[in-house]
Amino acid sequence: MTLRADGVGHAFGDEPVFSNVSLAVDPGEVLAIIGPSGAGKTTLLRFLGLFERPDEGSVVFDGADVWAVPEADRLSLRRRVGMVFQDAGLFEADVARNVEYGLRVRRPWGERLRDELAGLVGRNGTAEAVRESLELVGLADKADQDAASLSGGEAQRVSFARALAYDPDVLLLDEPTSDLDPRNTAVIEEAVRAARDRGIGVVVATHDMNQARRVADRVAVLLDGGVVEVGPVERVFETPDDERTRKFVAGELVY
Template structure:
């Protein structure tokens, strides 16, 4: 049974039809590459697979369960089993270590989640909290419980291991705002990987990155596969798909027109449009 599967997905907005009858799946320990030109709906498909959007028709299943048929609380629990890296990296203005650890907080008790939210989202530690109260003329009135919540915690081992996977272990105390685009993308990847998700969804994770950062992220994709994670990678880079994917789905005009083992799709596609696309004859 596939770890993550979509069946007959259809989705659109009032003025635009985006996806039509999309069916695909990814098993544990497998990389599925979704290839296609920019602007054909790959990002929308990943948003559906990661449960950020609800399909107009069709199903998204995790371990065989139709997640949209579940109660909201159970559906949220399933979403926590997914790791996502979108093109918008959206790192918080705190340390690399705190960013990498953020995904772990959804599995922690309320107090730990609040502590992480104060430190990561608001950038508040105990010193800054006291400075804020002093500015308001309330230096002696910092609530003890709030002060305790902002005590900096050690970066969990899982976050450190994820950072090591992308070559950022030595940067754990650096501010995220000081990172290059490629380094920031590697931290975003580590943040998604740290909670050990069942499935990892990657939207053009190496777009506009230099060769070194691209290679490091591709190595991390392989590491995720070795950890028995199902990986879905959307990319317009066909060479990348050849390097990292076990299977490939060709995505054109909002639907999958060809899918199968990577070598077969590139060397002997059954659909003529898929052949034209992988051979560079079909230009969008």
């Protein structure tokens, strides 16, 4: 299911963030959004995640303008998008319960109640989705461990597993490995590739250009209040069309 921003723009008060931003992510690809701090990467992700409405333009998911459909339909679309924030945001519960959470809130109330009474969790009333997701991030052995006892890197991996457990059509990642050590970074990057291989469209907002080169199929460069370039990774980094892109990836622009 393609997720697309068409001419999106936004301002905070009288301060414009960006305008006329258009980009899309298709099933089974990773799109990286790079740009300096303050360029609006997180804000753009929140629009793509259907959390907020932009001031201008539209967000189209599965052929539907998400802000033109009834609220119930918009909620159904939002449930097909997963998001991992910089802060893992885990609950005071064990690891498995944290991963299970996304599955539970996305199922009809009657089904959730039935499964709770039966002591069942996960997709189709089983714990299989939880186990698979934890295995993907290398934490299956910590399913019963208190989430508060995890390291920062492990907590972020649990957050990733939670978003992946309910099989979203699109997965949005906001600086998913900032401040993580190389080992945890490598695990999450491998999980990003696994999500892509499952046919999930992945959007990664990152300031780490080397990470963009490692995991992305295409790159969007968010600079000077807009997307100045979108294209395949190697072309954007090696032979960009826009001089601002060249200067940015070379570290010549100061913000």
